[in-house]
Amino acid sequence: MITDGFLYLGVLLALAAVLVLVTRRTDIRLFTYVPAFVLLYICAAALNTVGVFGESESIDATGGAVQDALLPAMILLLLFKCDLRRIVKLGPKLLLTFFVAAVSIVVGFLIAFLAFRAALDAEAWKALGALSGSWTGGSANMVAIQGILEAPEDVFGYVLIVDTLLYSVWLLLMFGSVGFSERFNRWTKADTSKFETQDGPEEEGRPIDLVSLMGLIGFSLFVSATASWIGEQLPELGDVVTATTWTILIVSVLGLVIATTPMGRTAGSTEIAMVMLYVIIGIIASGSDFTSLTQAPVYLAVGIVVLLVHLVIMALYAKLTRTELFSLAVASTANIGGVASAPVVAGAFDRQLVPVGVLYALMGSFLGTFIGLTVAQLLAAV
Template identity: 30%
Template sequence: MAIESLEPSTALITSDIVLFGLIAATLGAIFWLASGPTPFWKKFFAWVPALLLCYFVPAFYNTIGLIDGESNSLYNPIASRVLLPAALVLLTLSIDLKGILQLGPKLLFVFCAGTLGIALGAVVSFQIMEWVHPPAVAGDTWKGMAALAGSWIGGGANMVAMREVYQVDATLFGQFAVVDVAMASALMATLLFLANRSAQLDARSGADTRAIDEMKARLAAYEAANARIPTLTDLMVIIGLAFGLVAVAHAIANPLAAWFAANVASAAQFSLDSAFVWVVLLSTAAGVALSFTRVRNLESAGASKIGTVFLYFLIACIGMQMDFTALFDRLELIAIGAIWMIVHVLVIWGAARLVRAPMFYVGVGSMGNVGAAASAPVIAAAFHPNLAPVGVLLGTVGYATGTVFSYLIGQVLRVMAGQ
């Protein structure tokens, strides 16, 4: 939430309109450069994720005094209260639960084991660091871990949602964003390495790969039948639907939060007296409900891409509140992330060995959690280009479940932290 300063801002840019243009232009430049217009930028973004720059460049603006990230209305109410729930609607309405079920029980089992590994990893890493180095998990560290759980079960939208629900400090959030990118990048590099050796690994473990071959043919036919160029009507319907549902969510959330505050004794403990918590939950529920209707066909017109635009603008608005110089003050958070990720890998690997699942299931199941719809298709395509939609399907499931599961993980961590 934006905090009004008691003193006039000394930043060079004080106009919200000019700030909006600067953030928009910055995001456009980052993504254009990430497309690799020259060999230098292609190599640069092979090592530096565009997502990290979306945090760091606005943070740099704030650090040098070009902008004042907290003395504006760009983040709150525009980005956090409007764009975030709109992104949740658009990112969840594309979920094809029927298609996911057709992928087979083994894949779903491995994917769910990956989610369990994330939840278990949060508890284990917190407890180990409390034994080894208590200052690492002191104070509000649990809040940052809850936000990170949102990212590793769902995606960026869920991470930001948990940031708002638990009111995570902007600098702490930025520090965990570094942990997020570092651990997710290490996992992706490992999975890409294993993808090139999946045939040998599957042969050695005796995995059955026939279901994968069937998937390749079915998904190739689906992609060819549903792809289309969006029309103006498509885009207007997508925008109208997203913001219309956001309005409904806000209209319901305020009286609902007030009712819980007045009638449920433990409402504050579980943040059920917060209108924003209900906005997040209602927006997610609306998107999931729409995924069972013909409205989900808007995905072929780019619904999730528009939702991702909203999400990245929100991420940049969070970044502009960061104290860039303080981002690396707590490197022990990397240790928390490393322990957390090791637990996740051990759980999902053990689940795959239990049901003799192929390496593809391990890769896409793991990255479907940690990387969501943004990175899971990359891992899936490393096994075969036609399998990329499998990563999308599993990644979008996380958008629907990430908010609820990470909220519950946050409650467990809150108890462990004694708060």
């Protein structure tokens, strides 16, 4: 049984390193649909379930301190590539499609929560708020909301399982939609002749080196500490707007500002942010216990209802506005899947349209946390 905080953190980092190595260096098809961070969650939670991680003040203090330090830094670095000037170039119709997709998911969560509220845990609204953050942005948004709302680890484990299963199914559906895009566009009477491909984000001009790594790590952790201190000085508003919320807001706005400057193109920001994401997920997972997974089917039903509502609303929107399937599929994937999958789905339609998928996903990476917090507040109020 591990009770030392440093050893506990070392085991999580080693486990994450092994899983990333295996998923990135092998051709096993399973890893195409189940990312390494999900496997990390499962493995870390399994270790806790069998008693590898013991209850101790050292583990709690280490995990809490590391998570509090890395969460704002991770969000800051992930937003370095989110240049609003490029997002605006998408045009009003494409931007509207993205926002309709996000709103339809919010509506889906409200309907599903009301339908299954009696069977859900008392603090399910926190975990579902985190899931909505993932389904309107990405995994980083999910982790951010979990940190803000302090959703119970067990309940958070349910929604992470739901996120993984339904995301995989949805991604397959989006890929499959390419085959009937022409028939769908005829049904909506969409005009695809005027569809303009946008330019993608600029590639990093310099390779990752010691200067960029030290600069990004030092700057992001300094901003994290400063934003946390400022957040503690600001007033709390209800259950959602806490000191952590203020901290996330500060780093998010700063990240968007930096994205418009040359600093936003510093090599290595995404890679460092992903390392931080793995550490945070490992810490969260180490507090989960698989013995309470009997409630997971209820949360799976909630997720299915959310996606059905999303599908219906998007189909109606496409018919009313004569929108082509490409925009719908990529906007939906950018919300539910995030940066990793939206460009891939866009490329399945046309390789030249990949930049649109990238920009859609970047919009979600910024907005997902705030949409998820809004959903959590709505669920807590109904």
